[in-house]
Amino acid sequence: MGIARVEEVExxxxxxxxxxIGPQHPISGQxxxxxxxxxxxxxxxxxxxxxxxxxIEKILENRIYIHGIVPLERMVMLDTSPITMCYVRALEELYxxxxxxxxxxxxxxxxxxxxxxxxxxxxxxxxESAAWNPAIFLWTTADREPFLxxxxxxxGARWSYSFIVPGGVRADLPQGFKEAAFEAIKFFRERLDVYxxxxxxxxxxxxxxxxxxxxPRDKAIEWGAAGPSLRASGVEYDxxxxxxxxxxxxxxxxxxxxxxxxxxxxxxVRVKEMYVSLDIIEQALENIPDGPIKRSxxxxxxxxxxxxxxxxxxxxxxxxxxxxxxxxxxxxKISPASFRNIFLIEMLPKIEELRFADVxxxxxxxDPWFLDADx
Amino acid sequence: MSMKxxxxxLRDRFGEGVIDFAIPRKNRLIIxxxxxxxxxxxxxxxxxxxxxPISAGATDYPKDKRFEVFWVIWSSIHNLVLILKTDIDRxxxxxxxxxxxxxxxxxxxRETWELMGINYKGHPKLKPLLLPEDWDEGYPLxxxxxxxxxxx
Numbered sequence: 001m002g003i004a005r006v007e008e009v010e011x012x013x014x015x016x017x018x019x020x021i022g023p024q025h026p027i028s029g030q031x032x033x034x035x036x037x038x039x040x041x042x043x044x045x046x047x048x049x050x051x052x053x054x055x056i057e058k059i060l061e062n063r064i065y066i067h068g069i070v071p072l073e074r075m076v077m078l079d080t081s082p083i084t085m086c087y088v089r090a091l092e093e094l095y096x097x098x099x100x101x102x103x104x105x106x107x108x109x110x111x112x113x114x115x116x117x118x119x120x121x122x123x124x125x126x127x128e129s130a131a132w133n134p135a136i137f138l139w140t141t142a143d144r145e146p147f148l149x150x151x152x153x154x155x156g157a158r159w160s161y162s163f164i165v166p167g168g169v170r171a172d173l174p175q176g177f178k179e180a181a182f183e184a185i186k187f188f189r190e191r192l193d194v195y196x197x198x199x200x201x202x203x204x205x206x207x208x209x210x211x212x213x214x215x216p217r218d219k220a221i222e223w224g225a226a227g228p229s230l231r232a233s234g235v236e237y238d239x240x241x242x243x244x245x246x247x248x249x250x251x252x253x254x255x256x257x258x259x260x261x262x263x264x265x266x267x268x269v270r271v272k273e274m275y276v277s278l279d280i281i282e283q284a285l286e287n288i289p290d291g292p293i294k295r296s297x298x299x300x301x302x303x304x305x306x307x308x309x310x311x312x313x314x315x316x317x318x319x320x321x322x323x324x325x326x327x328x329x330x331x332x333k334i335s336p337a338s339f340r341n342i343f344l345i346e347m348l349p350k351i352e353e354l355r356f357a358d359v360x361x362x363x364x365x366x367d368p369w370f371l372d373a374d375x
Numbered sequence: 376m377s378m379k380x381x382x383x384x385l386r387d388r389f390g391e392g393v394i395d396f397a398i399p400r401k402n403r404l405i406i407x408x409x410x411x412x413x414x415x416x417x418x419x420x421x422x423x424x425x426x427x428p429i430s431a432g433a434t435d436y437p438k439d440k441r442f443e444v445f446w447v448i449w450s451s452i453h454n455l456v457l458i459l460k461t462d463i464d465r466x467x468x469x470x471x472x473x474x475x476x477x478x479x480x481x482x483x484x485r486e487t488w489e490l491m492g493i494n495y496k497g498h499p500k501l502k503p504l505l506l507p508e509d510w511d512e513g514y515p516l517x518x519x520x521x522x523x524x525x526x527x
Contacts, residue, residue: 222477224479237451318430320430
């Protein structure tokens with residue numbers, strides 16, 4: 001929120017103009033993209049975030065540990081469980097405990113369902129940005145419903161679950177959950193095939209998104225991209241594999257990567273990841289062990305520090321938690337994936353030629369979330 | 376290269392400049408260094424495979440009159456997370472920016488400059504990011520920032 005003052009805006013060369021996209025809902029959330037263009041070619045892009053900065057890091061310092069979970073979920077309402085998982089992971093490291101195996105499996109199921117819900121939304125917006133018929137957005141919004149119903153059945157809420165807590169999860173799987181979940185998976189797998197046939201593999205869609213916003217592998221690493229945006233550039237990096245949590249170590253899945261690094265690749269990685277998520281949920285449901293789901297922990301965490309990482313749908317989130325032995329954290333530093341990905345678009349006009357119409361396509365293909373970046 | 380070798384190389388090269396070298400758990404590495412040579416050390420560890428910046432920030436310790444500034448770097452070769460730390464004086468909060476070493480820390484340093492009031496020397500773009508443009512009430516993430524006017 002710092003570039004609004006007129007006197008600070010530098011003069012532009014003849015024939016160039018600065019176009020402001022936003023700040024009212026250019027994508028989900030408030031934020032602004034300033035584009036310097038001559039009408040067609042893009043010369044410079046500046047990202048202006050902070051319109052929904054809530055100071056979550058400061059809020060956490062003033063709440064007991066378990067109360068921190070609720071404000072944290074407000075970072076990305078579509079994808080709440082991985083964020084709380086990250087906080088809980090850091091706390092469990094501080095306490096030096098691990099949740100019981102059954103809780104780990106239940107966590108895995110929620111995390112992967114959340115990933116599907118988030119990816120469907122991202123893909124719907126991506127299709128819309130590529131001037132595709134809004135029908136795709138309606139499809140993806142309707143098709144995530146079975147998973148929302150399942151999560152409601154399990155946690156009592158459709159979006160903000162507050163279900164993963166330090167030491168385990170809040171409740172066990174309800175009766176009939178398994179059967180309903182298998183049914184939803186079967187339904188969704190068929191729908192994914194329809195997406196691929198009718199839209200992802202469609203020539204028109206490829207023309208619009210291939211070779212648009214190419215991020216080479218070395219740049220993706222240098223700039224610190226995260227999640228599908230990083231994997232689409234050929235970096236095999238997924239904290240589910242590289243720093244496993246929940247039950248991922250015991251499940252069999254592979255990291256989806258692509259080498260071309262363009263917008264199409266980023267969308268494609270998301271679609272393939274949803275297939276992987278369905279497999280993971282199936283495996284977790286089949287192999288879930290019996291046993292307790294929660295262990296109780298004292299309110300005060302032992303002094304120390306922990307850096308926890310979790311793979312959200314948008315990429316890796318990192319939380320650095322420092323405890324001084326009290327019942328509130330001394331410091332929490334959150335590094336969300338959107339904060340890393342959103343600035344990638346600033347770098348792109350410097351390395352390749354962009355057209356104005358490509359800006360939304362690239363932006364939605366990166367799938368940043370303003371509220372996530374603002375915190 | 377094992378982490379033992381890295382520690383030996385670091386200590387041989389920088390001697391007293393490396394204050395602490397710890398492996399708290401699998402996939403983690405904490406190196407605490409002297410603030411005056413943080414940039415040289417950053418260059419050195421980047422050459423040794425730590426290539427992707429994933430976080431940066433600072434912690435305020437008003438009792439000890441210091442800030443602990445940290446950068447978090449992932450290595451695509453060793454697959455581990457390095458937390459590079461250094462202490463700086465709280466009354467003279469200045470530190471070399473590591474943007475030249477890892478391009479991706481730019482936004483994190485900018486954010487820490489704004490919220491914690493740490494001046495990163497050599498940073499190309501220190502301007503407000505998250506706070507309102509007419510903000511003049513100090514640095515919200517410092518411990519002496521009072522929340523009472525904002526409580527409902």
